[in-house]
Amino acid sequence: MSQKQEKSKLKNIIKECLCMKRGFVTKIPRHKNVIFTMTGGIDSSVGAEMVIKKWGCVIYPFYLKRGATAEKWEMEAVTKIVKYLKNKYPKNIKDVFMAESPVPPQEIKKNLSIKRIVSKGHPLRNPIIYNIAVQYGTALNDKGITLSTVLLGSVYSDYFPGSRPIDLLIDTLHVCVNLEEWGWQIMSPFFQSGLLAKKKFIKKIDLIRWGIRNNFPLYLTRTCTRKDELSCGQCEECKERLETFKTLGVNDLIRYKL
Ligand SMILES: [Zn+2]
Numbered sequence: 045m046s047q048k049q050e051k052s053k054l055k056n057i058i059k060e061c062l063c064m065k066r067g068f069v070t071k072i073p074r075h076k077n078v079i080f081t082m083t084g085g086i087d088s089s090v091g092a093e094m095v096i097k098k099w100g101c102v103i104y105p106f107y108l109k110r111g112a113t114a115e116k117w118e119m120e121a122v123t124k125i126v127k128y129l130k131n132k133y134p135k136n137i138k139d140v141f142m143a144e145s146p147v148p149p150q151e152i153k154k155n156l157s158i159k160r161i162v163s164k165g166h167p168l169r170n171p172i173i174y175n176i177a178v179q180y181g182t183a184l185n186d187k188g189i190t191l192s193t194v195l196l197g198s199v200y201s202d203y204f205p206g207s208r209p210i211d212l213l214i215d216t217l218h219v220c221v222n223l224e225e226w227g228w229q230i231m232s233p234f235f236q237s238g239l240l241a242k243k244k245f246i247k248k249i250d251l252i253r254w255g256i257r258n259n260f261p262l263y264l265t266r267t268c269t270r271k272d273e274l275s276c277g278q279c280e281e282c283k284e285r286l287e288t289f290k291t292l293g294v295n296d297l298i299r300y301k302l
Contacts, residue, residue: 051210058213066226069213072236075100077184077191081177082107082140084121084266086285087197087234087248090255093129094240095195095233096136097258103129103137104184104191106177110169111146111153113271121266128261141180147172170196170206171215174230178219181228192227199234199248201284209235249288256294263297277302 045053059069078095080103082088095101107122109115119142126140147169148156156166177194184191198207205211215230233239234246243250255262267285268275275282277300289296 055210055213058217061217065220070216070229070231072099073101073193076193077102077104077189078193078195079104079106079177079181079191081173081194081196082122082125083197084118084125085197086251086255086262086265086267087199089121089125089265090251090260091195091197091233092125092137093258093260094254096129096133098239101136105137105140106180107140107142108147108173108176109142109144110173111150112269114266114269117266117273121264124264128264143176143180145176165204165206168206171211174215175219178228178230182223192229194230196230196232197234198232199251200245201248207232248284249291252288252292272301274299274301276300
């Protein structure tokens, strides 16, 4: 069996488990409360407006202070974007909730090899962030707020494991089994067909194009992973951003060091 076939088989098994327990794999949360894990980047920022406009969601934005190098600038970006969206859609987005939990803990982070971090990212970073977002969701449930969806801004070009469609299905199953609450789902709106007409899956270029058409303040987003205020223009994330803007033939209005 090829790797692709193996992955598809595994995906089907997980889908079957979810269907058996709750009758569906994932459900579009139209007009529902959702948690959106924000990072300050283009994907989760534009994604938040998309799900408000297209699905009528009411967003509880969530940011995890996980000890990222660019944390200060990410937080600033998330705060500004939530403010922008609150002005535009006062009924569809709440104040951002920020929690602190280093991922991975400092004591572990300092012992990880650069080779691993460069090729695969921090181990289990994404599922840990999503699980903490679910914990926030359970606390909201306990306050009487009905909610069982965690959204995040993953696109297909994300190259680290941890936020691909199969990862999100496994996380969904993991959360449901461990909570014994079968309504939970962890999903990326960009993997759901129909969010944008004629697009089965949404890519970063589609998000930037949509953002420009909808006057989204892309200049408020933070993509660079380094610690300085000005974006470096050299890290993989900056390079991808610059490349995508260039392909579209539009100017990226954030300031770069270069
Ligand atoms: Zn950079």
